[in-house]
Amino acid sequence: MNSLVSIIMPAYNCEEYICEAIDSILSQSYQNIELLIADDASSDGTKSIIEGYSDSRIKMFHNDGNMGYLQTCNKLFEKCNGEYITFQDADDWSAKDRIASQVEAITQSSLGICGTFLEFVNPDGSPATASKILPVSDQDIREKMRSTNPFCGASIMITKDAYEKVGGYDPFFSRIGNEDYYWASRIVDKYTALNIDRPLYFVRANPNSVTRTIKNVRQLLSVEIVHFLIENGDKIEHSKNSIDPKDPLLKGFIEQLEKPFIQDASLIYRKEADMRAYYGDFVGSFQSARKAFMARPWYLINLKYLLTTATRIINK
Incomplete structure (x- = not known):
């Protein structure tokens, strides 16, 4: 269980939180990782903070202009070298054993996609709500898929094989969100799925997050x-x-x-x-x-x- 894991991180105007996001990945108990980061033409100090890291596991692919979350993810997907691919949003963080737990679950249960429970936190990192309970088993995930997103999108880990068959996010959803929901539904249609029933991913209630800002209907x-x-x-x-x-x-x-x-x-x-x-x-x-x-x-x-x-x- 030492296959390379690719972690993609689009970053936009998150100078206040990005160090915690990056550090939570670099300090994972599972060390065979590559962290692919793209600053999406931030207007604050996000890019310079990223470039201040010297860890050889970090690979930078900054955008010259703002491409948006979906297109940046798709760009980073194409750069991944790992047998497994996952995400880390730049204003959230992961538990220390998140990557190891997901790799173990995928290999032991022959999964194509694996998520985790999540916990919402306030901007200062204190708990905001109780842990988000999601369906765990493949059957329950499939039943929920038609009515609600059964995954925390940013905690999803997939196999390289799943990416090669399904591809990245559909450009149709660019700048309107829920690209991860539709993408996950296509993967679940072809592979066995599971959610680890522990909160291994922490979502920050950041009012400036692109996912919290409504710009069109x-x-x-x-x-x-x-x-x-x-x-x-x-x-x-x-x-x-x-x-x-x-x-x-x-x-x-x-x-x-x-x-x-x-x-x-x-x-x-x-x-x-x-x-x-x-x-x-x-x-x-x-x-x-x-x-x-x-x-x-x-x-x-x-x-x-x-x-x-x-x-x-x-x-x-």
Whole structure:
């Protein structure tokens, strides 16, 4: 059990946390690793912090311009040399035995994909919520896949064989999120899956994280799009191994999803408030609720959101 493990880390404007992320990988009990890092044209000191490391296991592939999380991951996928591939987000960290535990699980159970339980933490690293409980067995993962993402995306480890068969993230999901959900569903369709029932990955409630910032409506619809693709993937047109966004069936489905947001300009902010609250960012949730109220102040539900999110801050 000493095969090389490739760990990919896209990094963008995370100077406050990236040292903890990198150090958590370099200090893993499993030492035969390569850490592939790409700074995605950060405007803060992230890049210089990365370049301050001299560990030979770190390989740097910085972007000249901002490519986004998905495209950066796909770039790093192509650079991987390991028999196993996993992730480490630049504002989170991993338990010391995470990599060893996943390699052991994959080899002992002939898995193609292996995740772990996770724990949400506050920006200062203190616990934010209880550990996230996920389905463990292959059967339970398959049953959950059609209704919710059964993995912590950043803790997923796959075999090289799985990557060669499925490839990287589908570009269709670039800058809208849930690329990991759809990708995992395609791997589970071909390989045995497992989640280790211990929190080996720690997700920071960083309000500035790209996964917590809503910039377009489709970010809020991406889960429903994944569900639709899981159910109808064989009917959707593909071009160059990617979903064709012009496919009539998919295009019609997305248009129906977008209608409520066109009719109610405040809906996007209420959805954003829900997402920030889920990650424990109650101040950010209040700010989003305030945007909803400002967009449609006479709408009763926006007043309710404003009061509810304010109450969460007071009671925290």
